Amino acid sequence: MATDYLTRKHSGLSDGIGSPTSSPGPQAVRGNPLAAKVTSVLSASYTDSDIRDALSLLDKRGIENDAETRRHLRLDIQKEVIESNGDIIREFGQVAEQLTRIGATIASLNQGCEEMKKHISAAHRETAPVLEEASELMKQKHQIEAKQQLLNAFNCHFVMSDDDIATLTSTAEPVDDRYFAVLAKAKIIQNDCEILLGTENQRLGLEIMEQVSKNLNGAFQKLYRWIQREFKTLNLENPQINSSIRRALRVLAERPTLFQSCLDFFAEARENVLSDAFYTALTGTSVTGQEDTSVKPIELAAHDPLRYVGDMLAWVHSATVSEREALEVLFISEGDEIAKGIQAGRESEPWNRISEDEDETSTFDGLKALNELVDRDVAGVARALRQRIGQMIQSHEETIMAYKVANLLNFYRVMLSKLVGDDSVLLESLSSLEESAMRQFRVLMRDYMATLPTDMHISPNDLGPRDFVQDGLKQLTAIMETYDTSFASVNSKEADFQPILAGAFDPFMKTSEKIAQELEQPVLSIFSINYLLAARNALAPFEFTKGRVVEIQDSIDQHAARLIEYQYSFFRTNSALQPLLQALAPLSDTPDDLRSIRSLETFQPEVLTQASQALDDFLPSALMDATENLKHLQDSHLAREITETAAERFCDDFEQVEEKIIAADELWEQEEEEGSGAMTEPLRALFPRTSGEIRVLLS
Known part of the structure; x- marks a missing residue:
């Protein structure tokens, strides 16, 4: 409604003043108040809060935007303002009357207060000495009460009652929880007496300390005798051992002499x-x-x-x-x-x-x-x-x-x-x-x-270990089986077992060695290997004899090497190859040395033919004869290895003889073709065996 009013008002003004195209210049506007007013109104913003409030108020009044209303609007508003001011003045008059009445009441109250102050001052002057005396008495009362509490606390903490002393020292009283509680209290008193001894007056602390120490000594003596009585009937096999005896021992430990x-x-x-x-x-x-x-x-x-x-x-x-x-x-x-x-x-x-x-x-x-x-x-x-x-x-x-x-x-x-x-x-x-x-x-x-009988020092016919060695090894095996179950550590077992070997093993080995020293090859080595093998087999299953087993194996290897030499010598001697090898040993592969072979005595046709015949006679039974030499060796696998090794060495030697003979024949054939050689028969024809044939026959 206010908006319509302003719109119509604005339209009317526009109509009355004229269109903007016909508006007068700036000088005319400044000289026309109406135009200035209109300009001011038009320049006002509708978003201004005052204008919006005024318009809102007009809307609430329900005013119509007509000429009559516009003429009486100011007068109506001024009238309302005057009436409102009159109402305010009347209300302030009533407030002023009430304030006057309140002022009179306050003045009356002030007069009453002054009179009361006079009466209070007079009363205070009369009661001040009494209050001072009462305050002093109250202070003395508080001091006495504090001293009484301190005395009670001191007596409760530092003074033991007759019942407590009897509980500690009297043998008629049992050693129970009350006894230990009183004993703990006495020890606390003894420790706290150090505080009293730190004061200027030490007499009280000394007296209490002396009395408590006396009571404590009696208490520990009582506890000591009680524990001794309990020990006489104590049953350690009972899993439920009396807890009081354990507690008593822990307390008695504070007196090391009595505890010990x-x-x-x-x-x-x-x-x-x-x-x-x-x-x-x-x-x-x-x-x-x-x-x-x-x-x-x-x-x-x-x-x-x-x-x-x-x-x-x-x-x-x-x-x-x-x-x-x-x-x-x-x-x-x-x-x-x-x-x-x-x-x-x-x-x-x-x-x-x-x-x-x-x-x-x-x-x-x-x-x-x-x-x-x-x-x-x-x-x-x-x-x-x-x-x-x-x-x-x-x-x-x-x-x-x-x-x-x-x-x-x-x-x-x-x-x-x-x-x-x-x-x-x-x-x-x-x-x-x-x-x-x-x-x-x-x-x-x-x-x-x-x-041991004296005949024990004679080797048996089968060259095996003597019976006393077998018995000794059986005993040693039983000992080692027993020792293997001991708690000794793996590292120390071998060292700790050496004294046992020295007493239960070495004597048998030394006796067997002494027997072997009286024998000759190959019996010596065969007998030695047999008893050493028996000893090795007895020791080998146990970890703590590894060192001794290694030593025994070394001895076996040494004797096996001697048997290899014996078998090798057997092959060379019985095959008639020994003279040929000895004759060829100093010769080299030079033409002069090869040419001189035919001049050697052992390579003369008759001698070489006899050597070839002896070799042919030896070879068919050579391996069996060599094996027969080691028939008493109880390890057949070792005997076979020894024989095979010796046979291999013999075959190598035969190859050397064969190579020299072939080389000498080749040189002879070359000289024969040149016409400078003598008319003789080839050595190969006199000694026809080949190394291949030898290996086949000895394999």
Whole structure:
């Protein structure tokens, strides 16, 4: 509507003023107010917020854009403004009246406040001394209450009640959780007394320290006696070992002297228990003579030394394992509490250190202490074991049995070293017994060699190893099979087995070598190879004898080389080829040397013909005759190799003779054609055999 109004208004103005083409110039516009007003109206933007608000207001009033409305619009608006101002003035008049009434009320309130201030000041002057006195009394009350709380806290922390002291020191009171709680409190008091000793007045701290130390000493003495009583009835075989005894040991560790005394008492008691149990296992009856039907006596197997020793060692090993497991639960199953307790005890008892070199930084080695305690527990068993096995070793004179016992002792020594360590009485006993068994083994071997009959030094007809060598190798095989099951490392096995070979092998080899030295070739080498082959076959299956097997094989190869030389000499001598080879040896392939062959005595027609005939007679049975020379060699494959090698060398020599003869004949034929040679028969006609024929006959 306002837009239509403005449109019509604008149209009317345009009509009244004229079109833009007929508008006056700038001077006329400036002189005409109406035109300036119109220009101002036309230059106004419809987007101006004021104009838009005015137009909006006109739209709300519902004014029609006609001449009457336009004439009265300003008057109506001014009238409304005047009326609005009048309403505002009336309302402000009412506000002014209310403000007047509020001012009167405020003045009345100010007067009342002044009167109240006067009354308060007077009251304050009268009550000020009373308040000061009351404040001082309250301050004194707070100080007294703080001192009372401090005294109560001090008494609660540093002073032990009669009941607590009785719990710590009285033997009538049990060693239970309350005892350990009170003991922990006493130790806290003792540590906290250092604070009191750091003050100017040290008397109180000294008195409390003296009393608490006295109570603690009594408490540890009570605990020490209680542990000793418990040890008398303690059953280590019970998997549910009383937890209170473990806790008591950890606490007692704070007094190393008492703790060590308890360990000594415990070790002595356990040594007696295990010794009695070992005696019962051996005999089936207890120390008091009471028969135990649930036990099969180990001594029933005394007729079998190996089983007897094995049963005893197995019992000792089982008992040691059980003892160690039980003591682990008892002493070190809950971390390093004992180590901490002993360290604290060393600090409180520096005069009780084990050695002069031990300082405050040294720590308790629980594993080492456990090994030592286990070793002390089985010390009695170790003595009985050493006595019985020692008697058994001395009373039996069987060589293999002595070594098997030594190996069995070595087996258990290695296993037990993991349980009790290397430095122990038990390991020392087993090592001594092992050395004794090995010493007995070597003595028996020497005695056995000394008792051999004198005819043992004569080689048998079949040139095989003597019976004592076969028996010795059987014993050695049994020993090696036993040794192969030992715990020795692969690298050390060979070195550790050398003393065994020196005692159980070398004497037989040396005796056989002495027999061979009295023989001649080829019997010497055949006999040597036979007994060396037997020795090699016995040693070869085992890894720890490789070095000795290599040495034996070298000796076999040396004797085989001698037999090859013998067979080679046999071929050359019996084939009549030896004189020909000796005659041709100094000659070379020069024409003069080849020409001189015919002048040699061995190449004269009659001699060469006889040599050819001897070769023909030898060749048909040559290989069989050569094989017959080695018929006593027990390795037929080696005998065949030796003969074949010798035959090959013989064939090579024959080729050399053949080549020289052919070369001499060629030179003779050449000179024959030139007419300068003498009329003789070719050497080849006198010695017709070829190297091919020789190889065929000797293959």
